[in-house]
Amino acid sequence: MSDIDIREIADCTCAGLRRATRRITQLYDHALVPVGLTANQFSLLSHLYGAEMMKVGGLSIKLLADRLGMDPSTLTRNLKPLAIKGLVADHADPKDGRARLVTITARGHSKLKEAVPHWRGAQSELNEKLGAGATKQLRNLLDASFAIFET
Amino acid sequence: MSDIDIREIADCTCAGLRRATRRITQLYDHALVPVGLTANQFSLLSHLYGAEMMKVGGLSIKLLADRLGMDPSTLTRNLKPLAIKGLVADHADPKDGRARLVTITARGHSKLKEAVPHWRGAQSELNEKLGAGATKQLRNLLDASFAIFET
DNA sequence: GCCATTTACATGCATATACATCTATATTGT
DNA sequence: ACAATATAGATGTATATGCATGTAAATGGC
Numbered sequence: 001m002s003d004i005d006i007r008e009i010a011d012c013t014c015a016g017l018r019r020a021t022r023r024i025t026q027l028y029d030h031a032l033v034p035v036g037l038t039a040n041q042f043s044l045l046s047h048l049y050g051a052e053m054m055k056v057g058g059l060s061i062k063l064l065a066d067r068l069g070m071d072p073s074t075l076t077r078n079l080k081p082l083a084i085k086g087l088v089a090d091h092a093d094p095k096d097g098r099a100r101l102v103t104i105t106a107r108g109h110s111k112l113k114e115a116v117p118h119w120r121g122a123q124s125e126l127n128e129k130l131g132a133g134a135t136k137q138l139r140n141l142l143d144a145s146f147a148i149f150e151t
Numbered sequence: 152m153s154d155i156d157i158r159e160i161a162d163c164t165c166a167g168l169r170r171a172t173r174r175i176t177q178l179y180d181h182a183l184v185p186v187g188l189t190a191n192q193f194s195l196l197s198h199l200y201g202a203e204m205m206k207v208g209g210l211s212i213k214l215l216a217d218r219l220g221m222d223p224s225t226l227t228r229n230l231k232p233l234a235i236k237g238l239v240a241d242h243a244d245p246k247d248g249r250a251r252l253v254t255i256t257a258r259g260h261s262k263l264k265e266a267v268p269h270w271r272g273a274q275s276e277l278n279e280k281l282g283a284g285a286t287k288q289l290r291n292l293l294d295a296s297f298a299i300f301e302t
Numbered sequence: 303g304c305c306a307t308t309t310a311c312a313t314g315c316a317t318a319t320a321c322a323t324c325t326a327t328a329t330t331g332t
Numbered sequence: 333a334c335a336a337t338a339t340a341g342a343t344g345t346a347t348a349t350g351c352a353t354g355t356a357a358a359t360g361g362c
Contacts, residue, residue: 004264006201012270013277013290014179015194019220020293021172022349023300028165029350040318043166050157061341069170071320076342078318098327098340113155119163126164129299134292139164141281141289142171148280149174173319180320191348213310222350227312229348249310249357308359318349329338 024126031122035115041082042119043068044075045112048088048104058101060093069146087111175277182273186266192233193270194219195226196263199239199255209242209252220297238262 028039037045047067051059065072079102082088087108093099104112127135179190188196198218202210216223230253233239238259244250255263278286 002204004200004260004267006197006204009193009197009267009270010201011274011290012179012190012194012197013274013286014175014190015197016290016293016297017168017172017175018191018194018348020296021168023220023297024165024168026350027300028163038317039163039165040169042160043163043169046157046160046163046166049155050161053157062339069174070318072341073321073343074319081317093340096328096340100341109155116155116160119160123162123164126296126299130292130296134295135164137288138292138296139162139167141285141292142167144285145171145277145281145289146167146174148277149178169318177320189347211310212312221348223311224313224351225349232347244310247310247358251311304362306359306361308357310357311355313354314352316349316351319347321346322344324343325341327338327340329336331336332334 027126028119028122031118032115035111035118036085037111037115040078042112042115044078044082045087045104045108045115048102049109049112052104052109058091058093058103060096060099060101062099064102082108085111178277179270179273182269183266186262186269187236188262188266191229193263193266195229195233196238196255196259196266199253200260200263203255203260209244209254211244211247211250211252213250215253233259236262 025039028042032039032042044064047064048059061072061075064070065075068075070078079088083090085107086105088102089105090100090102093101130138176190179193183190183193195215198215199210212223212226216226219226221229230239234241236258237256239253240256241251241253244252281289
């Protein structure tokens with residue numbers, strides 16, 4: 001019977017990625033509970049804060065989605081809870097009537113600043129337990145994997 | 152102003168994991184479209200097939216969820232589409248009236264067998280583009296990250 | 303044996319994810 | 333300028349994810 005090599009398919013890189021992501025996301029999510037953000041929301045605010053620092057007048061859904069490797073429709077929905085809390089806002093793009101430029105608000109800035117120490121706790125814990133070298137290596141491999149399939 | 156080090160928070164390991172996982176999951180999801188499975192469903196069937204090979208009379212939700220690092224409630228819901236398609240089934244545990252033992256069906260076995268070549272296409276593409284050594288290294292780091300936060 | 307506690311699973315809720323499709327606007331070819 | 337095409341974003345639908353809570357069954361203390 002069988003015909004299927006269990007050792008081959010058990011080595012699935014995608015399954016390994018998804019499994020580790022579940023665990024590590026929990027680590028960060030739990031760390032951020034006190035400030036009422038998820039790990040994903042922290043990441044969105046970080047990107048918008050980075051854009052703000054670069055004096056960019058907001059990021060379009062498309063540009064931000066590209067940077068995050070996220071579908072634009074997913075990003076639209078992920079921004080909603082943040083918009084409801086007043087942490088992000090958007091305004092029309094004067095250059096393109098189809099686009100909306102998303103920015104971090106003053107409140108979003110405060111919330112991000114409040115979140116950083118909690119985020120750092122998770123980031124440090126992973127860094128220490130996995131090892132600084134291994135963590136850096138992991139990050140490089142993840143970024144390479146992402147970049148390879150750039151569309 | 153600012154007070155936030157963008158370089159520090161842009162280096163978030165969790166965000167890197169999630170971003171790479173989105174991309175790589177798409178690679179596998181697209182490869183599996185012809186057989187009507189998602190990457191996650193392929194992973195579930197793999198585990199159940201592995202248990203079947205070991206002559207285990209089905210896996211409980213709890214045991215399988217532990218192996219996958221997945222919340223039991225998530226697993227319950229992820230199994231539903233597979234059960235509807237008749238690819239998995241469950242029966243009462245004679246030793247424990249609370250548990251349900253999940254097994255892969257004959258149809259699930261066929262479907263998995265049908266899926267393997269498509270899955271292998273994605274797995275091979277990633278392996279070639281990232282490099283065999285880097286892929287193995289990535290897998291080891293992912294498994295280590297997962298294991299470290301074993302509960 | 304009985305009651306308190308623990309465990310296994312299901313369900314309600316909120317967020318996360320992507321594809322197909324729709325609308326509105328921009329761009330391009332002529 | 334106009335028509336055809338392409339692009340930006342929103343929405344419907346399905347799967348994925350975890351927490352809080354509820355229900356039923358097992359376990360432990362007495």
